[in-house]
Amino acid sequence: MAVYTHLSADDLEALIGEYDVGGLVSAKGIAEGVSNSNWIVETTTGRFILTMYEHRVEAADLPFFLGLLDHLSGKRSPVPRTIHDRQGAAFRTIEGKAVALIEFLPGVSIDTPRPAQARAVGEALAGIHLAAADFPGERPNTMGLPTWRKLLGDCGERLAEIDSGLPDLVARELEFLETNWPNGLQRSVIHADLFPDNVLMLGNRVSGLIDFYFACTDIMAYDLAVTHAAWSFGGDNSFRPAIGEALLAGYVARRPLPEEAWAALPVLARGAAMRFLASRAYDWLHTPADALVTRKDPMVFAERLSFYEAQGESVFHRPIA
Amino acid sequence: MAVYTHLSADDLEALIGEYDVGGLVSAKGIAEGVSNSNWIVETTTGRFILTMYEHRVEAADLPFFLGLLDHLSGKRSPVPRTIHDRQGAAFRTIEGKAVALIEFLPGVSIDTPRPAQARAVGEALAGIHLAAADFPGERPNTMGLPTWRKLLGDCGERLAEIDSGLPDLVARELEFLETNWPNGLQRSVIHADLFPDNVLMLGNRVSGLIDFYFACTDIMAYDLAVTHAAWSFGGDNSFRPAIGEALLAGYVARRPLPEEAWAALPVLARGAAMRFLASRAYDWLHTPADALVTRKDPMVFAERLSFYEAQGESVFHRPIA
Numbered sequence: 001m002a003v004y005t006h007l008s009a010d011d012l013e014a015l016i017g018e019y020d021v022g023g024l025v026s027a028k029g030i031a032e033g034v035s036n037s038n039w040i041v042e043t044t045t046g047r048f049i050l051t052m053y054e055h056r057v058e059a060a061d062l063p064f065f066l067g068l069l070d071h072l073s074g075k076r077s078p079v080p081r082t083i084h085d086r087q088g089a090a091f092r093t094i095e096g097k098a099v100a101l102i103e104f105l106p107g108v109s110i111d112t113p114r115p116a117q118a119r120a121v122g123e124a125l126a127g128i129h130l131a132a133a134d135f136p137g138e139r140p141n142t143m144g145l146p147t148w149r150k151l152l153g154d155c156g157e158r159l160a161e162i163d164s165g166l167p168d169l170v171a172r173e174l175e176f177l178e179t180n181w182p183n184g185l186q187r188s189v190i191h192a193d194l195f196p197d198n199v200l201m202l203g204n205r206v207s208g209l210i211d212f213y214f215a216c217t218d219i220m221a222y223d224l225a226v227t228h229a230a231w232s233f234g235g236d237n238s239f240r241p242a243i244g245e246a247l248l249a250g251y252v253a254r255r256p257l258p259e260e261a262w263a264a265l266p267v268l269a270r271g272a273a274m275r276f277l278a279s280r281a282y283d284w285l286h287t288p289a290d291a292l293v294t295r296k297d298p299m300v301f302a303e304r305l306s307f308y309e310a311q312g313e314s315v316f317h318r319p320i321a
Numbered sequence: 322m323a324v325y326t327h328l329s330a331d332d333l334e335a336l337i338g339e340y341d342v343g344g345l346v347s348a349k350g351i352a353e354g355v356s357n358s359n360w361i362v363e364t365t366t367g368r369f370i371l372t373m374y375e376h377r378v379e380a381a382d383l384p385f386f387l388g389l390l391d392h393l394s395g396k397r398s399p400v401p402r403t404i405h406d407r408q409g410a411a412f413r414t415i416e417g418k419a420v421a422l423i424e425f426l427p428g429v430s431i432d433t434p435r436p437a438q439a440r441a442v443g444e445a446l447a448g449i450h451l452a453a454a455d456f457p458g459e460r461p462n463t464m465g466l467p468t469w470r471k472l473l474g475d476c477g478e479r480l481a482e483i484d485s486g487l488p489d490l491v492a493r494e495l496e497f498l499e500t501n502w503p504n505g506l507q508r509s510v511i512h513a514d515l516f517p518d519n520v521l522m523l524g525n526r527v528s529g530l531i532d533f534y535f536a537c538t539d540i541m542a543y544d545l546a547v548t549h550a551a552w553s554f555g556g557d558n559s560f561r562p563a564i565g566e567a568l569l570a571g572y573v574a575r576r577p578l579p580e581e582a583w584a585a586l587p588v589l590a591r592g593a594a595m596r597f598l599a600s601r602a603y604d605w606l607h608t609p610a611d612a613l614v615t616r617k618d619p620m621v622f623a624e625r626l627s628f629y630e631a632q633g634e635s636v637f638h639r640p641i642a
Contacts, residue, residue: 008432009522025427025523028361031350040349040361042427106346106363111329201330202346 004037004054011094012041012050018085018092019101021045035213040104047104048083052097059091059098064137065212066090066100068189073103075131078124078200078208080105105208107200111235115246116204118231122250124206125194125227129220130255132189141192141216145181145271148278149174158285162298166281169302170274173309177271182219182264190223191215195230221261224251225268229276229304237303244315259318266312273305325358325375332415333362333371339406339413340422342366356534361425368425369404373418380412380419385458386533387411387421389510394424396452399445399521399529401426426529428521432556436567437525439552443571445527446515446548450541451576453510462513462537466502466592469599470495479606483619487602490623491595494630498592503540503585511544512536516551542582545572546589550597550625558624565636580639587633594626 007015007027016024022044030038030049037052053062067090072079080103082090091100110117152159152170159166191198193214200208224247232244251257257265280298287295308315328336328348337345343365351359351370358373374383388411393400401424403411412421431438473480473491480487512519514535521529545568553565572578578586601619608616629636 009429010433012429024429026425026521027429029352030361031352040351104347108330108333108345108348112331200347 005052005095005097007039007052007094012039015050015092015094015099016041016043016101019083020086021048021083021101041101049080049102049104050099051102052094052099054097061139062091062098062100064139065215066102067137068132068135068212068215069102071135071137072128072131077128077131078105078206079128079212080208080210105200105210107202107207109197109199110201111196113196113231113243114204115242117201118243118246119250119253120201120204120206121194121199121227121231122224122247122252123254124199124209124250125191125223126251126254128191128209129188129223135189137189139189139216141218143192143214143216143275143279144218145177148271148274149178151278151282155281155285159281162281162284163302166298166302169306170277170281173270173274173305177267177274180267181271182260182267185219185221185261185264186258187217188220189215190218190220190226192218192223192226194223194227219264219268220255221257221264222268222271224248224257225265226272226275228265229269229272229301229308233300233304237300239307239311239315241315248316257318262316262318265316266308269308269312269316270305273301273308277301277305326373326416326418328360328373328415333360336371336413336415336420337362337364337422340404341407342369342404342422362422370401370423370425371420372423373415373420375418382460383412383419383421385460386536387423388458389453389456389533389536390423392456392458393449393452398449398452399426399527400449400533401529401531426521426531428523428528430518430520431522432517434517434552434564435525436563438522439564439567440571440574441522441525441527442515442520442548442552443545443568443573444575445520445530445571446512446544447572447575449512449530450509450544456510458510460510460537462539464513464535464537464596464600465539466498469592469595470499472599472603476602476606480602483602483605484623487619487623490627491598491602494591494595494626498588498595501588502592503581503588506540506542506582506585507579508538509541510536511539511541511547513539513544513547515544515548540585540589541576542578542585543589543592545569545578546586547593547596549586550590550593550622550629554621554625558621560628560632560636562636569637578639583637583639586637587629590629590633590637591626594622594629598622598626 012027013024026042027039030040032038036054039050041048041050066082069079069082073081083101084090091098198211228244228247232240234240277298280296284295284298333348334345347363348360351361353359357375360371362369362371387403390400390403394402404422405411412419519532549565549568553561555561598619601617605616605619
């Protein structure tokens with residue numbers, strides 16, 4: 001959470017003047033975004049989020065990400081529109097950094113969801129999978145299984161510094177996943193990072209799905225597994241069955257899962273937990289303890305991985321209905 | 322700049338429910354405030370800034386600060402109103418920390434002011450001095466001359482780590498200021514920290530004066546000197562005479578300065594520069610280089626102090642008019 005780059009009032013006014021959005025009224029840097037800087041910008045016609053891409057998002061990927069927002073919002077998914085400048089461009093460049101202006105959406109992020117909220121999130125996730133079906137863009141998943149192997153390999157023996165049991169868990173599960181990762185499941189553009197932070201809600205309604213910067217072309221049921229791993233555990237990291245079930249029920253109410261996807265969910269959930277274990281363990285061991293960025297505890301996802309290893313088959317039982 | 326405390330959606334909804342401001346629509350942590358956490362909160366009736374006082378502001382001072390906002394905004398100064406809760410309280414407590422809801426004001430902070438903007442800032446500063454004349458609250462200046470001596474004394478010989486010339490400058494100027502600090506000048510409640518960050522502007526108009534957490538009862542002309550020291554120097558720290566003159570002209574257009582205040586301004590400006598040199602030098606030597614808070618360079622104000630020492634008499638010539 002940070003604003004890495006200072007934009008002066010003159011910079012902001014000149015930038016906003018390139019868009020047909022009225023005059024600048026207010027701009028406040030907001031404490032969101034790990035790899036980019038964000039401002040809430042108010043103009044005489046509305047409110048917007050201004051994002052400056054500091055480094056992680058390659059400019060080459062921006063047409064995919066911003067085009068996806070246009071496509072999904074055009075289909076009435078609760079996704080912010082990209083505001084195009086007067087020349088029609090989806091992003092501009094300031095001092096060598098790409099910036100984009102996107103729609104501001106109402107809502108707040110939920111820490112401790114209720115089942116009705118989890119159900120709505122499942123429905124919204126299915127909604128973007130369906131709406132993305134005819135999106136022409138493609139982007140490989142740069143955080144897929146080969147990357148988990150690579151990130152964890154780079155950690156090497158230091159994984160034991162995090163927890164003495166971690167090297168065994170990682171070795172066993174990576175081998176399991178490489179042997180059992182499903183082929184042939186339906187693919188679409190997926191969000192791939194739909195944590196509660198990235199969902200805005202008004203009561204039980206999803207008002208916004210945001211932060212599509214891991215979006216990629218991959219197995220839709222894997223996105224459901226990622227969302228399950230991100231939402232279904234409490235503050236003490238214990239599984240909340242009512243939340244997990246509501247999420248699945250909401251998803252399949254909008255997009256029924258074929259038999260083979262149901263069968264694969266236990267493996268996909270182990271993969272989802274491994275994906276966040278891998279990035280967090282890597283960051284944990286490669287980020288100075290006193291850095292500006294708060295490190296996220298990798299053991300949260302090691303525990304969820306162990307949970308799915310032990311309980312996945314019973315958690316993802318296909319509803320009888 | 323930070324949000325130090327996490328507030329969940331449930332916390333925020335419960336808090337907003339204590340005020341007659343409609344339902345919660347959105348809340349974003351903003352990258353403002355060094356010693357407190359701030360959110361832009363949108364409700365069904367408007368927008369507000371929610372501030373959580375993390376430590377520096379003593380709860381005992383909050384009635385003064387928040388009452389001052391009420392008093393000044395009631396006199397149509399461009400100052401945010403304090404929103405009182407349904408019981409009439411100006412602040413509430415969450416988990417032992419005080420929180421207040423204040424009006425959101427439009428405008429952006431200016432990095433490089435134009436003379437017309439500096440003039441408007443001078444006028445606005447005079448306006449709050451006049452509007453505060455009948456404010457019943459009093460608060461001693463906890464960042465006055467005795468504190469400069471104490472903070473710099475705590476730095477001791479380590480001042481030379483910042484710059485080899487600093488110990489001599491500090492010793493000479495502290496002695497000068499203690500000998501020459503004016504008595505008997507008119508006092509009111511002053512802002513005491515009116516840096517560009519704390520002024521919101523729309524074009525050449527001041528739309529907001531914010532962050533009154535150093536406000537105190539002190540010499541009004543000292544506040545003008547603080548504002549002069551904060552605004553009249555460029556990015557290379559060179560004096561910008563047109564800005565300094567416009568600031569003074571704007572102030573006296575609204576509140577003429579008596580002869581003795583004009584005469585004291587060179588000394589007051591040396592004091593103003595010393596005040597920020599003292600706090601910055603202290604923080605520089607007492608904050609780890611890798612801390613979350615960005616340290617501000619004390620030498621910026623050492624240079625301004627030397628400038629006022631050499632040039633103060635000519636800078637603060639009373640206009641002939």
